[in-house]
Amino acid sequence: MASSSILLSEEQFLCSICLDVFTEPVTTSCGHNFCMVCITKYWDSKDLYQCPLCKEKFYRQPVFRVNTTFREVVENYRKMRDRSKHESPATPGKVPCDVCTGTKRKALKSCLVCQTSYCETHLEPHQIAPPLKRHKLIDPVENLEDRMCKKHDRLLELFCRTDQTCVCQFCTEGDHKTHDTVPIEEECGERKAQLGKTEAELQEIIQERLKKVKDIKLSVDLSKRYAEREIAESVQVFTALVRSVEKSQVELLKVIEEKQKAVERKAEGLIKDLEQEITELKRRSTDLKQLSQTEDHLQLLQSFLSLVCTPQPTKDWSEISVHSDLCVGTVRRAVSQMEEALSKEMEKLPEVKLQRIQQYAVDVTLDPDTAHPKLILSEDGKQVRRGNTPQNLPPNSKRFDGHRFVLGKNGFSSGRFYYEVTVKGKTRWNLGVARESTDRKGKIKMRTEDGLWTVSWIYENVYKAGTSPPVLLSLREKPQNVGLFVDYEEGLVSFYDVEARSHIYSFTGCTFTEKLFPFFGPSDNDDGQNSAPLIISPVNHTH
Structure with a gap:
């Protein structure tokens, strides 16, 4: 003071x-x-x-x-x-x-x-x-x-922009003589404008964070609904399994009981026959004993031929038995049927099914000879994005020249194969498989009859499968990583949301007669909104 x-x-x-x-x-x-x-x-x-x-x-x-x-x-x-x-x-x-x-x-x-x-x-x-x-x-x-200026005891009225400090009038005649100085009010005006800009930027960041909070809450809500759906589906599957096991148990017990009754009936018949034979043999034994004790020589000689020399009709019981392992075989068949039923029911769970088909993962690399001139491929052949200008590439009959598409290097003509593609950050994309003879020149319609089995994200929440006519798909959330599975012999092409562990769409009952190649379309840039690449990502079997 x-x-x-x-x-x-x-x-x-x-x-x-x-x-x-x-x-x-x-x-x-x-x-x-x-x-x-x-x-x-x-x-x-x-x-x-x-x-x-x-x-x-x-x-x-x-x-x-x-x-x-x-x-x-x-x-x-x-x-x-x-x-x-x-x-x-x-x-x-x-x-x-x-x-x-x-x-x-x-x-x-x-x-x-x-x-x-x-x-x-x-x-x-x-x-x-x-x-x-x-x-x-x-x-x-x-x-x-x-x-107040500590050095001159004068009011700090100026601001030195060179040293970023407040100074008095005397300071501008000494240490700050050659420096850029302005009245404090002028500097404050500029700083206030800067503060306004900074505050606007902070508000923008705050809005981004609020949006992120909203997105996270939405993700949690979607996850909760997905979990509830999975629980419902799981309960349904396991309820069906329990019913199947109970039904198999009842049927098995019924078969075992019927077989046991059959064995008992057979045993009863055998025992009856044996008892009749025993009665006949006992009667003959008595006759023989009486004959051996007779004093009538004529009777003995006459009866001897009928009792001793004439053989009595008897069965060979040495190979006859009522023991059977049919029950064991029945149990084995029942267990085998239950295992098959269990496998089929478990296949209804997308997460289990996806985990099983991931074992057919293959290494997919993009083929630059098929890439449209406006597509840019990474050096390792694992990424593709849309460029702004066409590249000067040599003519190639394999190259797409109408639409921005590219195929994988290796084709598949049998068996099963699976791969995953990261689509995070994109607003449109096309994925699927194409037969080797698919037309690659001019405008192409992505339809099954033209040799393309694809799923496309058109805009916002609109997805479609390339059937004829196209099928619009309703997805609960936007896939970030798409898995594609093909069973050549089965005629099956399936798409999965890897993160959500859910099924997107399947082409079934297809007939394949040529090699199938992985198919990629990163779509247009949309003024930079869709500049993110499609990325062939390694399959994580521990999801």
Whole structure:
């Protein structure tokens, strides 16, 4: 804070003799002020005329005239002091008046020249006194000394752009003489414009972050709905499995019971036959025993031929058995049928199916000989994007020249194959397979009858399958990574959303007689909106 000599404090309005506010103030030739009555009485009591403050001597009594301007200031101060008694004190967080003694009142303005903050009462001299009215007033602030140059004790009124610091007028005549300096107000104007621009950028970033929060919440909501759908599908599949197992169990038990009953019926028949044979044999044994004990020689000889020499009809029971392993075979067949049913039901779960078909992953590389001149391929042959100008390429019968398409290098004429393509960042794309004889010149219609099995993202949420007529697809979310599976013998071409582990579309019942090649179309740039490349990505089997 500046020294009290430059402050318009209450002490400056007090007469040093009566110690009260000046009444009819007069000024001595040495520059000190006193009440006219007070200085007159003071000199009347002395033999020597001298100033009570600085002790300067006068050889005769000066003739005083009332300082009318200062009197007006004093009178205004007296009024302000009386009014200030009714003003409220400064509350925490408000800048206090530097002039108030005792209870500090709230400052209304701060003077950059006086380096003092004034309440409404003490500010009045700055509003009526001509010298004070030229002072620069600002809204009340604390630490006014920070606005003064530490080196020259002058107000910091300029800004040095060279050193990026505030300076006073004297600084521009010394260390900052050759520097680029401007008034603080001018620099503040530019800084405010910069702040406005920065604030606008921050608002843009905030909006981006809010959008990202919204996107994340939407993703969570989609994930939740997807999880609910997966749970429902899983419950449905496993319920069907449980029913299939229960049905198989009932059927198996029924078969086993029926076979057991058949065995029991067979055993009963065999036992009945055996018992009849045993009864007959026992009867014959009795006859033989009786015959051996007879004394009638003629009867013995006559009966001997019929009982001993004539053989009795009996079965060969050595190979006859009721033991069977038919039940074991039935169980094995039932288990085999259940395994097959389980496999079929599990195939209905897209995530399980996708995981199984990923084992047929192949390494796909783009064929530059087939690429349209406006397509740009990466050196490793794994990425393709649309260029702005056609490249000067040699003529090639294999090259597409009407649409921006490219094929994979290797074709497939049997078996199964699978690969994945990253489409993140794009707004349109075409993916699928093409037969070797597909026309590559001029305008091409992506239809199955023309040898193309494709799925395309047209715009926004519109996707279509290249059938005739095309089939519009409804997808829950935009795929970021598309998986493509082909079963040549089965005549199947399927598309999957790898991240969502969901099925997009399948061409079924196709008849393939030629090699099939992976097909890629990055589509137009759309003024840079669709400049991201299609990327053949490695298959992650641990999804």
